[in-house]
Amino acid sequence: xxxxxxxxxxxxxxxxxxxxxxxxxxxxxxxxxxxxxxxxxxxxxxxxxxxxxxxxxxxxxxxxxxxxxxxxxxxxxxxxxxxxxxxxxxxxxxxxxxxxxxxxxxxxxxxxxxxxxxxxxxxxxxxxxxxxxxxxxxxxxxxxxxxxxxxxxxxxxxxxxxxxxxxxxxxxxxxxxxxxxxxxxxxxxxxxxxxxxxxxxxxxxxxxxxxxxxxxxxxxxxxxxxxxxxxxxxxxxxxxxxxxxxxxxx
Amino acid sequence: xxxxxxxxxxxxxxxxxxxxxxxxxxxxxxxxxxxxxxxxxxxxxxxxxxxxxxxxxxxxxxxxxxxxxxxxxxxxxxxxxxxxxxxxxxxxxxxxxxxxxxxxxxxxxxxxxxxxxxxxxxxxxxxxxxxxxxxxxxxxxxxxxxxxxxxx
Ligand SMILES: [Zn+2]
Numbered sequence: 001x002x003x004x005x006x007x008x009x010x011x012x013x014x015x016x017x018x019x020x021x022x023x024x025x026x027x028x029x030x031x032x033x034x035x036x037x038x039x040x041x042x043x044x045x046x047x048x049x050x051x052x053x054x055x056x057x058x059x060x061x062x063x064x065x066x067x068x069x070x071x072x073x074x075x076x077x078x079x080x081x082x083x084x085x086x087x088x089x090x091x092x093x094x095x096x097x098x099x100x101x102x103x104x105x106x107x108x109x110x111x112x113x114x115x116x117x118x119x120x121x122x123x124x125x126x127x128x129x130x131x132x133x134x135x136x137x138x139x140x141x142x143x144x145x146x147x148x149x150x151x152x153x154x155x156x157x158x159x160x161x162x163x164x165x166x167x168x169x170x171x172x173x174x175x176x177x178x179x180x181x182x183x184x185x186x187x188x189x190x191x192x193x194x195x196x197x198x199x200x201x202x203x204x205x206x207x208x209x210x211x212x213x214x215x216x217x218x219x220x221x222x223x224x225x226x227x228x229x230x231x232x233x234x235x236x237x238x239x240x241x242x243x244x245x246x247x248x249x250x
Numbered sequence: 251x252x253x254x255x256x257x258x259x260x261x262x263x264x265x266x267x268x269x270x271x272x273x274x275x276x277x278x279x280x281x282x283x284x285x286x287x288x289x290x291x292x293x294x295x296x297x298x299x300x301x302x303x304x305x306x307x308x309x310x311x312x313x314x315x316x317x318x319x320x321x322x323x324x325x326x327x328x329x330x331x332x333x334x335x336x337x338x339x340x341x342x343x344x345x346x347x348x349x350x351x352x353x354x355x356x357x358x359x360x361x362x363x364x365x366x367x368x369x370x371x372x373x374x375x376x377x378x379x380x381x382x383x384x385x386x387x388x389x390x391x392x393x394x395x396x397x398x399x400x401x402x
Pocket of ligand 1 (some may be wrong): 364365366367368369389390391392393394
């Protein structure tokens with residue numbers, strides 16, 4: 001498989017799956033401002049998905065557009081990391097998952113702005129502006145709830161303990177990553193880890209939350225070898241209409 | 251006879267933004283180029299936010315306005331790079347936004363003054379608002395909430 005195609009799928013599937021997850025909050029957030037913020041974040045992520053999967057389809061050259069890739073692949077063809085597939089849980093869990101992803105995405109996009117592939121660089125420059133707002137908000141909420149009441153602190157620590165074992169997969173590096181790095185298209189994910197760890201340490205210190213000691217990580221999403229059971233359920237809902245009524249339009 | 255590029259820009263000056271009709275698409279700074287390629291008028295548009303639902307409405311509004319102006323063949327081109335920035339909002343556009351009750355983008359730190367009373371004692375309610383391009387603020391002088399067009 002073309003490494004650039006695979007790379008675009010990884011970028012686009014992450015934003016697609018997380019965008020869908022976050023959109024599930026629409027109408028359910030604790031206060032209206034947060035509801036609007038979550039919906040806008042989901043919208044940005046789905047917009048970025050259209051760009052990444054659009055490019056994936058162009059690179060593949062088999063006539064599949066972003067919609068075909070989003071709605072007509074099954075779970076084993078998805079390349080999203082396990083972190084973004086995790087259920088929303090409570091509001092704090094959702095925002096902590098968002099923060100863990102946002103911090104990685106901001107670093108990744110900053111590096112991709114210098115991609116030798118001008119299409120990748122253009123998408124990264126566009127998305128980076130949106131993600132700057134996402135990370136500012138998710139970081140602020142993690143700090144506010146972590147360093148909040150005894151109850152909010154306990155919930156955020158439990159969320160961090162639950163989600164941290166999914167972080168390592170963001171920095172996994174395989175033959176696809178080596179190929180795109182070799183071509184100057186993207187950084188090696190492992191090269192982003194030090195900056196990520198520094199940002200996370202600063203945020204969690206401010207949030208009075210303790211990062212688990214173990215670096216052990218779940219994996220199997222970004223190479224499609226072993227997705228969590230959650231992805232299938234998510235796709236069943238997300239893809240239902242296009243599967244029941246192929247080529248349906250408004 | 252083909253209308254001149256200047257005439258085309260004048261037509262586009264009259265097309266309102268679908269979500270904030272107080273300003274036009276040219277005020278918003280999203281039309282990057284207008285050029286004739288033979289019989290076809292090429293209009294290059296840059297999206298504001300990648301997921302902005304107004305994008306498809308904007309494209310349709312451009313096509314309709316140009317067809318109404320007698321241009322038969324219109325090709326819309328999407329340009330991602332350089333990414334749209336609120337620096338491209340025209341000065342006139344910023345004035346119209348403020349008159350409409352939306353604080354224009356002036357600094358990443360936030361709005362300069364309340365669009366209702368001009369007060370400078372302001373607080374942010376949320377970094378996100380009713381559309382992707384806006385944040386919610388409140389004025390401590392007149393106590394009214396207002397939208398701020400975010401700097402990006
Ligand atoms: Zn005021």
